Amino acid sequence: MTRVPKVDLHVHLEGTISPAMVTHLAERNKTKTPPGLIKEGSYNWQGDGTARGDLIAFVHAYDQATSVMKSAQDYTDITYDYLKRSADEGCIYAEIHISADHAAQVGLTYAEMLNAITQGYEKVKKENRIEMRLISTCVRHYGPEAALKVGKITHDHPHPLVTAFGMAGDENAYTAADFKSAFDASGLPHRTAHAGEAAGPESVRAARDILKIRRFGHMVRAIEDPVLMKELLAINAVPEVCVSSNLCLHAFKDYAAHPLRKFFDAGLKVTLGSDDPTFFSTSIGREYDIAQKHFGFSDDELKRITRNAIEEAFVDDTTREQLLNKLK
Numbered sequence: 001m002t003r004v005p006k007v008d009l010h011v012h013l014e015g016t017i018s019p020a021m022v023t024h025l026a027e028r029n030k031t032k033t034p035p036g037l038i039k040e041g042s043y044n045w046q047g048d049g050t051a052r053g054d055l056i057a058f059v060h061a062y063d064q065a066t067s068v069m070k071s072a073q074d075y076t077d078i079t080y081d082y083l084k085r086s087a088d089e090g091c092i093y094a095e096i097h098i099s100a101d102h103a104a105q106v107g108l109t110y111a112e113m114l115n116a117i118t119q120g121y122e123k124v125k126k127e128n129r130i131e132m133r134l135i136s137t138c139v140r141h142y143g144p145e146a147a148l149k150v151g152k153i154t155h156d157h158p159h160p161l162v163t164a165f166g167m168a169g170d171e172n173a174y175t176a177a178d179f180k181s182a183f184d185a186s187g188l189p190h191r192t193a194h195a196g197e198a199a200g201p202e203s204v205r206a207a208r209d210i211l212k213i214r215r216f217g218h219m220v221r222a223i224e225d226p227v228l229m230k231e232l233l234a235i236n237a238v239p240e241v242c243v244s245s246n247l248c249l250h251a252f253k254d255y256a257a258h259p260l261r262k263f264f265d266a267g268l269k270v271t272l273g274s275d276d277p278t279f280f281s282t283s284i285g286r287e288y289d290i291a292q293k294h295f296g297f298s299d300d301e302l303k304r305i306t307r308n309a310i311e312e313a314f315v316d317d318t319t320r321e322q323l324l325n326k327l328k
């Protein structure tokens with residue numbers, strides 16, 4: 001694996017739960033590991049090989065795996081486990097999507113979830129290897145009302161580690177305009193939204209124009225529209241590129257078809273993310289390796305990607321300086 005310091009700028013906390021952790025939590029919480037979910041230590045969620053079939057299978061596995069989460073301690077353990085694994089691969093900074101909706105499903109308040117995540121982080125931070133910030137994220141397909149609620153909860157419980165508001169979920173649900181109030185309600189200075197993954201260039205345009213997004217979750221399908229590509233370059237847009245996720249969920253059929261290299265060569269401020277790493281059998285280290293092996297990125301170019309991520313990270317300037325110093 002390349003020794004270049006890495007940054008994971010797009011990852012969902014629940015998407016980092018490992019099969020071993022699912023088994024462990026199921027035992028601790030006196031519930032069953034969902035039958036068929038894990039095979040030989042890996043998630044076994046492959047659908048029928050079609051985009052639709054595989055997406056349904058993935059979402060089902062995700063719901064099954066996270067259904068074993070029952071307590072604040074589970075959030076602490078999952079956070080620690082992910083951060084430790086990432087730090088072991090040379091990741092110096094991670095920005096994690098967290099979901100108040102998911103906390104509610106576990107039976108926790110947003111504040112309880114935050115407290116639990118912070119405890120997992122504090123444990124890793126003692127070793128002084130990795131920094132973390134959080135993005136409070138609404139789920140698009142839960143609808144505008146639920147999203148607004150997340151925005152308000154985020155606003156009412158300010159936390160030093162929560163530095164941005166985000167939107168994930170089914171990009172084809174509702175319109176961008178339906179979620180403007182949720183972003184505004186959060187009162188946070190930074191924002192990102194999933195756009196240009198499951199939907200095309202029009203979704204990126206809507207996120208940019210209506211939600212005022214400049215740092216996009218994915219953005220990869222902007223490649224379909226040369227005019228949009230020029231506009232994105234002009235605003236120095238930042239794509240959070242998650243190659244394994246894109247391939248597993250059929251945004252592109254193979255590495256050759258994926259626009260990572262084209263984005264970088266065009267001058268876009270490319271960053272990398274692991275998205276839901278354990279479900280895509282990946283990690284941030286592996287994503288950097290894929291960039292090197294399949295897209296021909298040199299160590300210097302990978303360093304450029306890490307620098308991009310630090311420059312665009314939702315952190316204060318002191319932390320940004322400290323992280324940039326680790327690149328020297």
Ligand SMILES: [Zn+2]
Binds near residue numbers: 168275
């Ligand atoms: Zn994502």
